[in-house]
Amino acid sequence: VTDTDVTWVTDLRNLVDVNDGESARDQHAADLSFHPPVRPQVVVYPESTSEVAAVLAYADRARIPVIPFGAGTSLEGHVIPISGGITLDMSRLNQIVAIRPQDLTATVQAGVTRLQLESAVGPQGLWFPVDPGADATLGGMAATNASGTTTIRYGGMRSHVLELEAVLPSGRIIRAGTHAIKTSAGYHIGGLLLGSEGTLGVMTELTLRLHPIPDHVAVARVPFPTIEAACFAAGTLIAAGIQLTRCELLDAATIEAVNSHTNAGLSRTPHLVLELSGTEAAVVSELDVVREFVRDDGATGFETVSDPRARTQMWASRHDALMALLALTPRSKAMTMDVAVPISELPAAIERAHCALDATELRGGIIGHVGDGNFHVIVVLDPADATSLAHAKSLNDRIVEDALARRGTCTGEHGIGSGKLQYLEREHPDLLPLYRGIKQLFDPNEIMNPGKVIRLGDAYAPGNVASA
Numbered sequence: 001v002t003d004t005d006v007t008w009v010t011d012l013r014n015l016v017d018v019n020d021g022e023s024a025r026d027q028h029a030a031d032l033s034f035h036p037p038v039r040p041q042v043v044v045y046p047e048s049t050s051e052v053a054a055v056l057a058y059a060d061r062a063r064i065p066v067i068p069f070g071a072g073t074s075l076e077g078h079v080i081p082i083s084g085g086i087t088l089d090m091s092r093l094n095q096i097v098a099i100r101p102q103d104l105t106a107t108v109q110a111g112v113t114r115l116q117l118e119s120a121v122g123p124q125g126l127w128f129p130v131d132p133g134a135d136a137t138l139g140g141m142a143a144t145n146a147s148g149t150t151t152i153r154y155g156g157m158r159s160h161v162l163e164l165e166a167v168l169p170s171g172r173i174i175r176a177g178t179h180a181i182k183t184s185a186g187y188h189i190g191g192l193l194l195g196s197e198g199t200l201g202v203m204t205e206l207t208l209r210l211h212p213i214p215d216h217v218a219v220a221r222v223p224f225p226t227i228e229a230a231c232f233a234a235g236t237l238i239a240a241g242i243q244l245t246r247c248e249l250l251d252a253a254t255i256e257a258v259n260s261h262t263n264a265g266l267s268r269t270p271h272l273v274l275e276l277s278g279t280e281a282a283v284v285s286e287l288d289v290v291r292e293f294v295r296d297d298g299a300t301g302f303e304t305v306s307d308p309r310a311r312t313q314m315w316a317s318r319h320d321a322l323m324a325l326l327a328l329t330p331r332s333k334a335m336t337m338d339v340a341v342p343i344s345e346l347p348a349a350i351e352r353a354h355c356a357l358d359a360t361e362l363r364g365g366i367i368g369h370v371g372d373g374n375f376h377v378i379v380v381l382d383p384a385d386a387t388s389l390a391h392a393k394s395l396n397d398r399i400v401e402d403a404l405a406r407r408g409t410c411t412g413e414h415g416i417g418s419g420k421l422q423y424l425e426r427e428h429p430d431l432l433p434l435y436r437g438i439k440q441l442f443d444p445n446e447i448m449n450p451g452k453v454i455r456l457g458d459a460y461a462p463g464n465v466a467s468a
């Protein structure tokens with residue numbers, strides 16, 4: 001479909017608010033990653049589940065690709081409309097439907113963001129712990145099975161979505177799951193939609209588990225002489241059964257980038273940032289145990305805070321890491337590798353990744369949710385520089401290969417998008433026919449986010465999109 005060949009835009013305008021202006025299309029053409037931008041023909045802004053259903057039913061009949069869009073913070077080209085089509089922006093489905101303190105649940109529309117939910121439930125002594133760093137939408141987080149810094153204690157999105165409402169490409173509205181904490185009723189259809197990256201349908205409403213805000217929280221920042229020592233210490237704490245709420249690694253290069261981005265003034269060595277929460281007495285006594293363990297594993301310092309503002313400041317170095325690395329090179333984009341391995345394999349996997357990164361001319365650093373065995377080698381580059389891009393891709397190949405050899409995964413949390421198709425195929429070759437069968441069952445006309453998670457079907461190869 002060419003920019004001018006969009007007769008269907010008129011039809012869509014009868015169903016939903018449509019924007020086909022240059023700036024809306026540009027805003028929905030790219031993410032922070034190195035993947036090249038492609039603009040959708042139009043962006044639509046549904047305000048209800050029935051508007052989503054009307055758009056999907058129309059697009060399915062007309063064989064027009066539809067790309068659900070939350071906050072656009074995903075990192076593997078997930079929201080880039082590689083075959084053009086309609087970007088379905090969920091930002092107006094932003095109502096908090098119900099908060100149930102006695103059940104520890106909330107029901108939200110899928111465009112509600114993580115921080116919006118946090119502000120709404122906080123005054124009731126509750127919080128939603130899944131924290132991918134960015135202020136993503138809960139629908140986008142569900143669609144990527146996001147996790148983050150607190151997964152070690154609370155789990156990721158799959159542990160938090162009890163029930164969901166979704167619209168299938170035919171326009172049919174379904175509900176999967178229940179408000180009960182557990183169920184054994186039938187196939188786990190909700191579980192298929194979670195992590196499906198907009199390729200099976202559009203989630204419009206989610207019922208989520210909440211948790212009480214802990215009484216007392218303490219954060220410790222711990223420098224180590226080497227990255228291997230830091231990883232080894234993380235493994236020791238986990239094997240000892242310490243109830244960490246967060247366990248994050250920043251390598252020396254990332255610390256240096258954070259220092260120059262924010263004047264943090266941290267010592268230029270790898271750091272672990274650890275969080276403990278619970279009753280004050282329990283946290284204080286566990287902190288003592290943690291201090292002893294990390295000292296035995298070679299820590300060269302141990303700084304702790306518990307005041308909320310000081311904690312936020314201490315965490316800023318971790319949350320700012322990606323932006324600090326991007327700031328190293330003007331106009332750069334990120335290639336964010338995202339492997340996870342069994343905890344026992346982590347020190348060796350990170351050591352190998354660290355040496356491999358050092359052996360290149362590439363700029364970047366290593367950060368990780370090391371309590372989950374999950375780490376990111378982040379390379380910042382100019383996507384137009386073919387040599388750097390080729391070197392970064394080859395580095396990514398080697399890091400994924402190593403993770404798979406250690407019985408790990410090519411993506412701990414970011415998902416497949418269009419960037420990791422070949423790695424998913426390498427990780428699960430025996431599952432590919434099942435993946436294709438599931439796609440066929442949910443989305444027989446392949447209109448939903450084509451080219452993500454599994455390869456493009458013939459109907460949606462670039463330049464081959466049918467117009468209505």
Ligand SMILES: Cc1cc2nc3c(=O)[nH]c(=O)nc-3n(C[C@H](O)[C@H](O)[C@H](O)COP(=O)(O)OP(=O)(O)OC[C@H]3O[C@@H](n4cnc5c(N)ncnc54)[C@H](O)[C@@H]3O)c2cc1C
Binds near residue numbers: 068136143
């Ligand atoms: C600084 C930074 C740090 C990050 N750290 C982490 C991290 O620690 N852990 C982590 O997991 N991720 C992390 N991410 C990645 C990102 O935040 C997550 O992938 C997030 O879950 C995406 O949510 P979103 O609302 O931005 O979705 P989008 O990026 O808009 O969409 C993501 C995918 O979901 C689909 N989608 C969106 N909404 C829906 C819906 N309602 N129904 C069906 N499909 C939908 C889209 O089509 C797309 O395929 C980070 C990103 C940044 C920029």
